[in-house]
Amino acid sequence: MVTRFPTTIGLLVSLTILVSCTSVHKQEPPVKQQSVAPESILTTTKLRKLPALNETDTIPLTNQVREFKLEAKEARWQLVSGVETNAYTFNGTVPGPTIRAKEGDIIRVILKNSLTEETSIHWHGLHVPNLMDGVPSFTQHAIKPGETFTYEFLANHAGTYMYHSHFNSIEQIDKGLYGLLVIDPQNPGELKHDKEYTMMFGGWNIPNQAGGQTKQGQNDSMSGMSKGSALGIKKKGDIRSLMEHGMEDKKSTPDPHAGMNMPSESPDNKPGSTVMEMDYNYWTINGKSFPDTSPIEVKYGEIVRIRLANISNGIHPMHLHGHDFRIIAKDGHPLTTPQVVNTVTVNPGETYDIDFIADNPGQWLFHCHELHHTTNADVEPGV
Numbered sequence: 406m407v408t409r410f411p412t413t414i415g416l417l418v419s420l421t422i423l424v425s426c427t428s429v430h431k432q433e434p435p436v437k438q439q440s441v442a443p444e445s446i447l448t449t450t451k452l453r454k455l456p457a458l459n460e461t462d463t464i465p466l467t468n469q470v471r472e473f474k475l476e477a478k479e480a481r482w483q484l485v486s487g488v489e490t491n492a493y494t495f496n497g498t499v500p501g502p503t504i505r506a507k508e509g510d511i512i513r514v515i516l517k518n519s520l521t522e523e524t525s526i527h528w529h530g531l532h533v534p535n536l537m538d539g540v541p542s543f544t545q546h547a548i549k550p551g552e553t554f555t556y557e558f559l560a561n562h563a564g565t566y567m568y569h570s571h572f573n574s575i576e577q578i579d580k581g582l583y584g585l586l587v588i589d590p591q592n593p594g595e596l597k598h599d600k601e602y603t604m605m606f607g608g609w610n611i612p613n614q615a616g617g618q619t620k621q622g623q624n625d626s627m628s629g630m631s632k633g634s635a636l637g638i639k640k641k642g643d644i645r646s647l648m649e650h651g652m653e654d655k656k657s658t659p660d661p662h663a664g665m666n667m668p669s670e671s672p673d674n675k676p677g678s679t680v681m682e683m684d685y686n687y688w689t690i691n692g693k694s695f696p697d698t699s700p701i702e703v704k705y706g707e708i709v710r711i712r713l714a715n716i717s718n719g720i721h722p723m724h725l726h727g728h729d730f731r732i733i734a735k736d737g738h739p740l741t742t743p744q745v746v747n748t749v750t751v752n753p754g755e756t757y758d759i760d761f762i763a764d765n766p767g768q769w770l771f772h773c774h775e776l777h778h779t780t781n782a783d784v785e786p787g788v
C-alpha cells in the first residue's frame with residue numbers, strides 16, 4: 406500500500422497512504438478504504454509508545470574527514486513550472502547539497518566564491534570553533550569574488566542544522582544561498598525510522614508578480630508566465646484583504662508603539678508574510694513551490710521521520726492531515742518526552758525533527774497553516 410503525502414506550497418506537500426483524494430489527484434480512481442482496526446487510527450497509542458531519540462553525551466573521534474566542495478554561484482532556478490529567477494546557489498541548486506556526516510567526523514568544506522560579491526558560510530546550530538563561524542569582520546574576512554576559503558570543524562552533536570550565507574544575509578539567503586547540515590548519531594538507539602524526508606522552507610520575492618517588488622534596475626524575466634496561468638488554480642479569497650483592513654484599523658486606534666516607527670507604516674510593505682517588511686510572494690519547500698514540491702510516498706505502517714528547517718523570514722505552522730505526529734527534536738536536541746501534536750510552528754532559524762506512523766490510509770496534505778503561504782503570487786493552489 407502506498408501513502409503519498411502531497412507537499413504543497415507554497416508550503417504544501419502531499420502524503421499518500423491511500424484513501425480519498427484532494428483536487429490535486431482527483432484524476433486517480435477512488436481507492437477503497439482499507440479496513441483498519443479502529444484503535445489503530447483513533448488513538449495515538451502506538452505513536453506514544455515509540456522510544457525517544459538518543460541524546461549525545463560524549464563521542465569518540467572517528468578519524469574520518471568528510472570533505473565537501475561548494476561553489477557559490479549565480480544560476481537560473483525554477484521555483485515552479487513557468488517561474489524562474491536569478492538565484493544565488495551552492496553548486497547550482499537551491500537548497501545547496503546536504504552536508505551530512507557522523508558524530509566524531511571532521512567536516513571540511515572548501516568554498517569557492519564565484520559570485521560577483523563577497524560571501525561567507527555560517528554553520529547554524531552546530532558548535533564550531535570561533536574562527537569557523539563564518540561572520541565577516543568578526544571571525545573571518547569576507548570571501549571575495551574568486552577567492553576560496555576552507556572551513557573545518559568537528560561534527561560534535563547529532564541533529565538537524567543548516568548552513569547559510571552570513572554576508573549581506575537577507576539578500577543572499579532569500580536568493581537561495583543555504584542548505585541542510587545533518588549529523589547522524591554514533592549510537593542511534595532504539596528508535597528506527599523506515600523513511601526519512603527533509604524539508605527546508607524558503608521565501609522569495611519574484612518581481613512583476615502579485616505582491617512582488619521591482620527594484621530599480623532589476624529585471625527578472627518570468628519566462629512569459631502570467632499570474633497563475635500555469636497552475637489552473639482559483640483566485641484567492643478575502644483573507645488577504647481582511648488582513649489588510651485589520652492592519653489599517655489598527656493604525657486608526659491609539660498606538661501603544663507610537664513613535665517606534667513600526668514597519669507597517671512603510672508604503673512598500675505588503676502583507677503576505679508573517680514578518681513585516683518582507684515581501685515574499687513565493688514560498689518553497691526544498692526550493693520548489695506547489696505543485697512542483699515532491700510528494701511523500703510511504704507504505705502502510707511505516708514510521709516516517711521528517712526534518713524541518715526554516716531558513717525563510719516567515720513563520721510556518723506546519724500541519725499534517727489525518728495523523729498526529731511527534732516532535733522528537735528541536736534545533737538538533739532530542740526531546741526526552743516527545744510531544745504529540747498535529748501542527749508544529751517552525752520559526753525562522755529553527756529546525757524540528759518529527760515522526761509519525763503512516764497508519765491511516767489515504768492521500769493527505771502536509772502544509773503550512775499560515776494560509777497566505779499556500780499561494781503562489783497570491784494565487785491559491787486550490788487544495
Ligand SMILES: [Cu+2]
Pocket residue numbers: 416719720721722773774775778
Ligand atoms: Cu508558512
